[in-house]
Amino acid sequence: xxxxxxxxYVGGDHGAVALRKHLVERLRAGGHEVVLxxxxxxxxxxxxxxxxxxxxxxxxxxxxxxxxxxxxxxGTGQGIAMAANRIPGIRAAVVTEPLSARMARTHNDANVLCxxxxxxxxxxxxxxxxxxxxxxxxxxxxxxxxxxxxxxxxPAAATSAKDSPSEHxxx
Ligand code: RB5
Numbered sequence: 001x002x003x004x005x006x007x008x009y010v011g012g013d014h015g016a017v018a019l020r021k022h023l024v025e026r027l028r029a030g031g032h033e034v035v036l037x038x039x040x041x042x043x044x045x046x047x048x049x050x051x052x053x054x055x056x057x058x059x060x061x062x063x064x065x066x067x068x069x070x071x072x073x074x075g076t077g078q079g080i081a082m083a084a085n086r087i088p089g090i091r092a093a094v095v096t097e098p099l100s101a102r103m104a105r106t107h108n109d110a111n112v113l114c115x116x117x118x119x120x121x122x123x124x125x126x127x128x129x130x131x132x133x134x135x136x137x138x139x140x141x142x143x144x145x146x147x148x149x150x151x152x153x154x155p156a157a158a159t160s161a162k163d164s165p166s167e168h169x170x171x
Contacts, residue, residue: 001030003133007068011038011056013049015075016117019125023071023115026126030133035063039073049074053083057090057112070112071129077116084112088153091146096120101128105135109146141170 008027012020017040024034038055040047053072060070070092074080077094084092092112093104096119104110113132115125137143144164 001026001032001130001133003135004067005031005033007033007035007063007065008071009036009056009060009063009068010034010071011036011052011080012073012117013047013052013075013080014040014043014045015049016073016077016115017041017043019073019115019117019120019122020071022122023073023125023129026129027071032133036060049080050083053080053092054087057084057087057092060111061087061089066111068111069133072112072114073117074114075116075118077114077119081112081114084114088150091149095128095132098127098131101131102135105132106138107142107145108149109137109142141166 010020010024020039024037027034036056036059038052056070056072060068072080072084072092081092081094084090090112091108091110092114093108093110094114095101095104113129115128
């Protein structure tokens with residue numbers, strides 16, 4: 001896996017135990033540091049995915065390093081992403097194919113990657129992780145748009161984002 005090694009905060013529910021363990025192993029093999037891994041060891045240990053999302057995302061944000069990343073998995077990736085995206089500062093992207101995994105970083109500056117253990121094979125999930133890790137945020141017009149996302153939940157950011165209209169012809 002290319003891309004600079006960073007610190008990862010990982011969590012998942014009972015719907016993605018094998019996926020979580022596999023991706024943690026791949027991250028470590030790629031030289032990344034997994035500083036937090038939350039979730040059951042056994043798929044029969046049912047756990048509520050919002051609790052996992054909150055623990056992982058709050059710990060990630062508390063660390064304060066914008067280079068650090070979160071990885072959240074559940075049965076589909078959907079519920080845990082919905083919960084994560086309620087937390088200001090978290091931009092969680094559910095991905096099922098490589099283009100979205102890459103563009104979640106290049107255009108959306110996603111800091112949390114979400115996937116579903118009942119949706120993806122391990123090989124595809126690994127490819128999605130690699131695409132996410134190797135892509136970099138492009139900034140520019142995308143930074144303005146990400147600023148507008150953050151302004152939705154942060155009144156302080158709202159003033160500057162409002163004064164930055166999009167320009168004709170931008171993609
Ligand atoms: C758990 O059964 C399941 O609902 C959860 O893993 C996830 O898929 C929710 O979005």
